[in-house]
Amino acid sequence: MFTEHDLRELVEFVAPAPVLSLYLNTDPSEGNADFHRLRARSMLKDINLPQDVEAIHRYLDFEYPFTGGGVAIFSCAQEGFFRGIPLAVPVRNAIHVGDRPSVKILAGLLDSYGGYGVVLVDKQGARLFYFHMGTLVEQEGIMGEAIKQVKRGGASSFPGRRGGVAGRTRAVEEQIERNMKDTVEYATRFFEHHKVRRILIAGTDENVQQFRSHLPKSWLSLVVGTFPMSMTASHAEVLQRAMQVGNEAEKHREERLIEDLITFAAKGASAVVGLEDTLQAVNQGRVQTLVISEGFRKVGYRERETDFLTTQPSEEGINEGRYIKVYDVVELAVNHTLRSGGDVDVVMQAEKMEKAGNIGAFLRF
Structure with a gap:
């Protein structure tokens, strides 16, 4: 799994000899492994660094599994430096020779796909997911006390509440509240452990809103979107929907970022x-x-x-x-x-x- 730490390690490497960087899109929908290897050979054919070219071909022939969307490869044979980084998301084909690894594309991928925390919540608990660079890294769950609905009554008997929800007694409301608070506390520990950069909340509108109402402001500021989802959804379904919502939120964030940049620059601020x-x-x-x-x-x-x-x-x-x-x-x-x-x-x-x-x-x- 490629992380911010790995990016920093690449940034710190500067060599007196040439460093060859190759980004290769290996999306299976575009062709099989032989097709992608052939494209890599075409990209490398004019590079006059035989040891580095051979090291990259060897990696693609014997190590890279061709199961993801792309790969980033860095080689400086004279310094004994080689890194092959499989990527779950597609990448733009590119090649670069310089005195250091070319990290611009990787920085962009981290910016777009790095550090998503997703919480799928209901009144009893939650399922938590950490997605990074388009891959499920970890998932956990928390389950509170079961919510026992009653048949009598047309509204909540919770004091001070206007209207209410049919079938809920004060005890039910209090149990939901306790479960939600426990879920939020557990979720924030999960987010903190994984150093998430974006949070998505899934579930019914009511459950999402109640979860948000208990979330501390420091974490609330990282929420980029919400979406409906069943608690029984597979992690693949959660990932697909989370990436759709996350990408849309990213577009809006970029629009605001560009607007602020141009405005601040015009004001000299x-x-x-x-x-x-x-x-x-x-x-x-x-x-x-x-x-x-x-x-x-x-x-x-x-x-x-x-x-x-x-x-x-x-x-x-x-x-x-x-x-x-x-x-x-x-x-x-x-x-x-x-x-x-x-x-x-x-x-x-x-x-x-x-x-x-x-x-x-x-x-x-």
């Missing part, structure tokens, strides 16, 4: 947009969150001694050999941001983001 201004903020270690359009790349320059990034190097610096031309300066901006403790948010192509230059950043200061 701790945000910038556009490639060169963003690179300057990256160079200064000011970036709290780097926001980039998915697939955005640009040729740029890196200063040899300082790692300074720019698209506008001085003519003198170029003549003196101080700058190295790089195929994707955005990739290096991602690396620099993560190394300095910032976050990276990869958004799907949006017209407003494109007009802003496909890149921007919220700043620390």
